[in-house]
Amino acid sequence: MRARRAGVAVIGVGLLLGGCATIPQGGAVHVAHVENRDGTVDEPDSRVLPPGPTEGQAPPDVVRGFINASASADNAYAIARSFLTRAVGKAWQAPRAVIVYDEGSLQANLSGRVVTVTVNQVGRIDARGGFSLASGSLSFQYPVTKDRGEWRIATPPEQLLLSEADVRRSFRSVDIYFVNPSDQVVVPDRVYLQSSRRDLPTRLAERLLSGPSSWLAPAVRTAFPAGTKLTGRVDVRNGMATVPLSRQALRANASQRRAMSAQLVWTLKQLTDMSGLEILAGGAPLDVPGQGAPQSRDDWPSYDPDVLDSDAAVYYSRDGSVRSPVDNPAAGAAGAAQIDNGKVLRSVPNVPLRHPVVAGGRLAALGPVPDGVGLYTGALSSGPLAVVWRAAAMTPPAFDVRGRLWTVVTDAAGKQRVLVVPQGGRPTYVPAPDLAAGDVQQLCPSRDGARVVAVVGQPGQRQVYVGRVADHGGALSLGGFHTVLPDRYVDVADVGWLDADRIVVLVKTSDTGRAAGRFPLVAAVDGWPGLEATVLTAGLPSDEPLQIAAAPGGHRLLVSVGGQIWGSASGIWQPLAVGEDPAYGSPAS
């Protein structure tokens, strides 16, 4: 009897439990922890499926088809290979260097047994993946022969010819990070790799270990000891990336190891599924002092090349004083009074200050001195502002991450020289041979201090140039200047650094399809046309904007127009203050 009762109880419990094994219909709210993966580069790519050669194709079409098919790297450029003769195709390796041409400009003409192709060049990608703008017309010869009754190319050229759209489809841009000479921040080196996601972690690490691009090399350092190589693939399993380095990595000292780890974390952080990093040297984990192993993707925030932290503030000048806008100026009439005044931060009696810049609690501004302009510096909050330099004219000053103040001074004779005022040190001239002839209107270093952007030229013909700050054991020099905007953008008024990879420029365009007048343009530091983005000016007053300022991390784009400073958030422009010379700075020291 007892056994029977126990059995009934067991069956009852079993039925109850069985009823629970269904889809839940209520219950607690579960908070999910989904990380925000900004700045990842490994989204799935789109590949092109170009058509192969058809029967009876004429030689110009064969060459066109070959150039079109060069965009598809599947199976080692199998489709492009099919446009070559059998013998040549067997041994042909697709070149790494690419010439980027403007799509509509390709012309192919047959004469004899050679097809001549003429294109308008837009840029180049070198064998290591660095992009540079170029222009002009190029022509290439493609000798053709009959191979098994069909026309085929006998000698392909040594560079791959790809249109801009093709490059956009078949390459992906990644940043490889190196350290600036003071080991404070990492500096991005943008390269273009094959867009296939296969082995992307390994290719990133390999590119990092092979050193910076030749353009950036004088301005940065790599913390990896000479001869360090990868001893195997970089595997990312369950979010943990394992980088196996050779024994040379063990020679690095403590600060080098920290920098090595930062370089790897920042470079591999661009992979979506990487959440941790483990570095092996000679098979054993590498000990990075001050950091637990393995590192996580959020480590090394202090190495951020966009040095500005979240308490970046806006500074401007009005009536000779340095001001800051009141908090949250709301749109509408109620805000007009606030916009009008702002908060006065500093002023020097009888010295109207212009072009204020703030960094690390220090303030620098230009003010009149007898016979010219003086550079005033001092602490932002209090204390005297001292004149550290006098000259006939000066470009607006700018700070870099090492607290150095940069400006271009013009002496009484009209000669221009680049001046750098280190923190607590003597101002020195920096040689800049490329700028010798020019008429430099502005020189602005990137926040990481490794590159500079300059506006050079006569009024109405000003252009933007990007150069690097070469550091040879403390001796600085500027060089490597090149244009980064296509020719159709003219009359640059102002420039600023948006983040470590992009600049903002106030330009006009000679494109007839667009409205006249200046507008802000976002462009890539290396001139890559794919990143160009026009900022819409709807809502701004009709006057021409004169100055522009930007900061990374979602801060508003600031434009000075018609005596007011306007800021744009999500495409909507709002007035912030009455004044000029807007700039971002960090008040904390």
Added chain:
Amino acid sequence: MTLDVVPPVVSELSLVGRLAQRWRSSLQLRVAATTFLLSGVVVALLGLYLQQRLTDGLLSAKVTAALTELDAGVTKADATLGSAYASDPAETETIVDSLFEDLKRATPTGLYDVALITTSSTENGRISGEISDTSIPARLTASVGEGNKAYAYAPLRYLDGHTVEGLIAGGPVISTGVGPYQLYYFFPLDQEEATIALVRRVLLTVGAMLVVLVVGVAALVTHQVVTPVRQAARSAQRFATGLLEERMRVRGSDELAQLATSFNAMAASLQSHIQRLESLSRLQRRFVADVSHELRTPLTTVRMAADMLHQSRSQFDPEVARSAELLQTQLNRFELLLADLLEISRHDAGAVELDTEPVELQQLVRQVVDDVRVLAERRACDVVLDLPGDPVVVDADARRLGRVLRNLLGNALEHGAGQPVEVSLRAGDGCAAVSVRDRGPGLRPGEAGLVFNRFWRADPARSRHTGGTGLGLSIALEDTRLHGGWLQAWGEPGRGAVFRMTVPLRVGASFAASPLPLDPTETESTQTAPAAPQPRDPVAAVLPGQPGMPQ
């Protein structure tokens, strides 16, 4: 603890044979095996069905999702390319680019891949991710080319060579002036495969556990039934061996308790009957013993008087002298009968003792033959001896053995009908046998078992002439049994009879077979074949209590 069975003849069995024997002998094993088989089959069928339904369900959900995506994608592509007017190839490419980005953006990383395929020789197709366009099977391309929205299961091939089972759905895109284009969606089914594999594993585990559970339950239930049956069998066995107090334990009031109660009632009834019979038999024997003993006293007196009369018979009239002779003869007979009765009573009472000494059997046989020479001459029967060369020595009571042999030989000569009587002696494995064969009228079927009964006569008409008491063979049997031996008879009408005595070489030792055959007709084939423990002739019966019966 199973019921005992008659062990098979061959003592060594193969594995299959052992298994088959175990199968036959254990109800529990049969029930467990049958349950295992049946439940295994049912569970397997159910599991297969379940898995099939799950697979279908999973795949049909995937197919529905695939076709929905395909519909949405084709609609978008139709809208874009159907009204596209491109002035140059570059513009076409731009339009297709932006369309493809749109289509691709709808796919979060890894869920599926998209391909926009064209057969045009001037335009490029597009494909996303790392999948290779060779994954699209020709049959699907053909079907889509005819204007259908179709799907097919095919392995998805990737650029790095690995393949994953997948579902490909495709449809044609309406486009004017460009193309023609076909849109394909690639859905990897590795998640579904993993789910199905998980389900299969779970089903296998659960099914196996279920089968084991069912078999266990069946074995348990069978055990509950089989145990009382075994108990009943064991009690019956013990009862049969003579433990008449053996009873079964009664638990509860179910059918098994009823069995136990009935068994106990039967055992009690049998016990009281047997006890009554035994006491009756005891009474009877005691009566015979008492009577025989009481008769001795007057017999002695009568004997003495008869002797005196016999001595002086010459002084009487011829009739009186004849009467005196008759009296003497019959008194002799009476004395013999009484002696035999007393002897058999002693056997019945268990009051006999063996007086054993080493006896040389050949010598004993010769002596017995000598003893009956007179009878042999009178009957004109020859006695043929078949004795081995080596001496055969047994531990035995010479007197009793001699009596047995004399009785056998006497019977053979009496019933010999003048034919020679054969006496054989053989030594065997732990035993020795003497057989006496006559070629007289023999025994009728069934009489070989009755011949050892008390006062049984083969032919009632001959009783008065032979002078035998009717107890000779019974005494001979008891004497042989006392030695632990066998006394067996064989006979066929017209072919004579054989009486065989087999005794162990040492008293109390056991032996399995007799060295001499009981059935003489079988000696024609083999002379030395050991006789079976049980006689093969249906005429010759094995009497109860003789070795060879199940103990």
